[in-house]
Amino acid sequence: MPDTQHALVKTLLHRYGRTYAEEVGVRVEDNTPSALFQLLYMALLLSARIAAGNAVKAAIALRKAGLTTPQKMADASWQERVDVITWHGYKRYDESTSTMLGKTAQWLLDQYKGDLRRLRQAADHRVDEEKKLLKQFKGIGDVGADIFLREVQGTWDEVYPYADKKVLASAGKLGLPQQPERLAEMVARKDFPKFAAALIRVDLERAHKAVQDEAGR
Numbered sequence: 001m002p003d004t005q006h007a008l009v010k011t012l013l014h015r016y017g018r019t020y021a022e023e024v025g026v027r028v029e030d031n032t033p034s035a036l037f038q039l040l041y042m043a044l045l046l047s048a049r050i051a052a053g054n055a056v057k058a059a060i061a062l063r064k065a066g067l068t069t070p071q072k073m074a075d076a077s078w079q080e081r082v083d084v085i086t087w088h089g090y091k092r093y094d095e096s097t098s099t100m101l102g103k104t105a106q107w108l109l110d111q112y113k114g115d116l117r118r119l120r121q122a123a124d125h126r127v128d129e130e131k132k133l134l135k136q137f138k139g140i141g142d143v144g145a146d147i148f149l150r151e152v153q154g155t156w157d158e159v160y161p162y163a164d165k166k167v168l169a170s171a172g173k174l175g176l177p178q179q180p181e182r183l184a185e186m187v188a189r190k191d192f193p194k195f196a197a198a199l200i201r202v203d204l205e206r207a208h209k210a211v212q213d214e215a216g217r
Contacts, residue, residue: 007215016198024059036116047144058085070114073105100139125158154193170203
């Protein structure tokens with residue numbers, strides 16, 4: 001790897017190298033039904049047209065409110081879900097999102113007995129099929145599915161290396177490779193989810209030049 005690219009990667013990981021699951025407090029590596037469900041609704045919240053910081057706050061609030069499993073989410077009333085996310089930065093979409101959270105939880109219970117590992121099995125561990133099945137959840141489109149797969153790739157081996165269009169576009173702005181396999185070669189495998197998240201975060205902050213300037217010092 002050229003020295004300039006090495007410096008960029010090092011700066012990215014130092015400044016922005018934290019997955020959204022880590023920020024929310026979801027232990028994706030546990031690969032449990034609860035952790036995967038929390039990752040799913042985090043992806044749902046982050047995919048809306050709202051500031052990422054507010055979506056993260058809402059996801060944290062849902063966890064603190066004890067809505068950590070699909071059964072608990074489905075059992076909560078629509079108003080209870082609204083109240084949690086309204087007070088944590090999600091006011092603009094609170095009502096529609098509350099509905100989606102309830103429907104997503106119920107679909108997970110009905111189709112996969114509350115366990116996203118069953119979705120993985122149903123997809124025969126094929127990433128394209130996993131993405132297709134994820135998009136059957138209310139509120140999960142291409143963006144939400146990309147977020148989920150980006151964050152789960154450290155645990156679901158077949159997903160690695162996963163870098164969606166937004167990640168690759170951000171990499172291009174920094175002069176880094178725009179192919180998932182080539183990007184993955186730039187960091188240790190365990191760090192790739194953080195690297196992908198860093199490229200999303202720097203893009204959201206429009207901080208590519210700042211990172212380039214810091215890397216060039």
